[in-house]
Each structure stands twice: as C-alpha cells, then as structure tokens.
Amino acid sequence: MHSDDTFTQQTTQHDPASQSTEETSTERWIPSSRTPNRGLRALLASTPARVALATGLTCCLGAAAYAGTRQTPEQPEQTPVAEAATERIDAAERSSRSFLRDDATPTSTSPSPTETASPTEAEEESTPSQPTPPQPVAGLTQTQMDNAKTIVDVGAEMNIPRRGLIVAIATAMQESTLLNYANAGVPESQNYPHEAVGWDHDSVGLFQQRSSTGWGSIAELMTPTYAAKAFYQALLQVPGWQEMSVAWAAQSVQVSAFPDAYAQHETRATTIVSALV
Secondary structure, three states: OHHHHHHHHHHHHOOHHHHHHHHHHHHHHHHHHHHHHHHHHHHHHOHHHHHHHHHHHHHHHHHHHHHHHHHHHHHHHHHHHHHHHHHHHHHHHHHHHHHHHHHHOOOOOOOOOOOOOOHHHHHHHHOOOOOOOOOOOOOOOHHHHHHHHHHHHHHHHOOOOHHHHHHHHHHHHHHHOOOOEEEOOEHHHHHOOOOEEEOOOOEEOOOOEEHHHOOOOHHHHOOHHHHHHHHHHHHHOOOOHHHOOHHHHHHHHHOOOOHHHHHHHHHHHHHHHHHHO
C-alpha cells in the first residue's frame, strides 16, 4: 500500500496539526520579542512607578517655578535699558516740540554776519565814486584846471553858448589867474575856502567881484559856482555880446581899467574850453 503511504506522507506534510505546531512556535517567538514592552506597561501600571513618576514631574515643575522665580530679581537689571529707551523717546518728543516752536517763531530777516557787507564795501556802495579830475592843459595847475571846470560846468547848465564859456575863462584868467582869492582888506573872505589872498579894494573870488557894488555877499562871492553864475547872468544882459570880441565882451561885464588885457588869454581860454566840453 505504497500509494497509501504516499498519500499518508502528503497528508502528513500538510497536516493541520503540524501547521498548528509551527504557527504556535512562531507565535511564541513573536510575543517573546514584545515581552519588554509588556514589562514597561506593567511597570508603569504599578503603584510605586506611578508615585515615582508623579514625584519626578513635581520636581520638574518645581525647578521650572524656581527658574521663573530666579528671573524676577533680574528684571531690575533690565530697568536701566528701559529707562534709557524712555529717555530717548522723551528727548525725541522734546526735540520735535522744539522744532515745531522754532518753525512757529518768526525768523529774523536781518542778514547773517557773512552776508553783511564790510564797512569798506558799505562805504564804497553808499559813497558815489568821485569823478576823475580833468587833466590840466595850457600850462594850468590842477587847482586852476579844477576851477576852470567849475566855470564851464555852470555855463553848460545855463545853456551858455561856447563863445560865452571862452569869455568867462579868459576873464577869470585875467582877474584871478583861475584861483579863488580872498582879500586882506575883507577879513570875512578869509573865513571861506580860498587859494590866494589879494588886496584890490574889496574884490574877492574867481572874478574879483565886489560885494559893495551889488554882486552878492562875501560868502556867495567866495563860492566859485555862485561867482560863475553871477558873471554869466551879467553877460547875458549885454546886448550883442556874441558879436563882440572876447576882450570887449569881458570888459562890458567887468568894466576894468585895462580893457585890452583880456585879449591875451583868448587862445589859452579856447584850448581850456575844448578840453572840458
């Protein structure tokens, strides 16, 4: 019954009992590997373990609370930092308020020291520049040339023709050599600016005009501009003076004892007027 034996062998190989034995052995191996976990659970489930765990947890919480309590005294150490920050904020606010007050305060419009002109510059701006004095011609000094310019300028303001200017210059050259004369016999005349002192009667000034004959006061006649104007006004009163010779026109105004003396100055007087007009 060999076949039966084979069948029996096959059945034996697949016998559930054998499988149960193998599976049981396997199951027994696997639980054996889990035994530590079961032991931990059992240990944690025990009352002593729970008491120990609670005690350890209580210690941890106490340490944390102690650490928190230790941080409390350190807080005052942070106070200076907070105070410094507060002071900076207050300073910034005060600065901003000061800035707003500065903006609200009217600012002065006075120039700064750097913008203010120096005294020299201010004087130069306020003082008109002096005209360049005329260059002397015809052998005159600077003083004589300056007086000649005064005579010509007064005549130009009065619209006196060129020939009348020549007559006036020739007359002053003969009467005073173009110098503003005071008179030794008239003490008052020496109280005013003058360049020479004469002695002819009471004649004074560039044209040797006399106060006693109605030409004006001593103070007026000692003023070159007044003296020149008085001469031109008298010349304009002479009928036909423009057709007269320079000497005769001058004599008609001055009524001099030497009428021909004026003629010698005509050429130089013409040169002087040409240089000034």
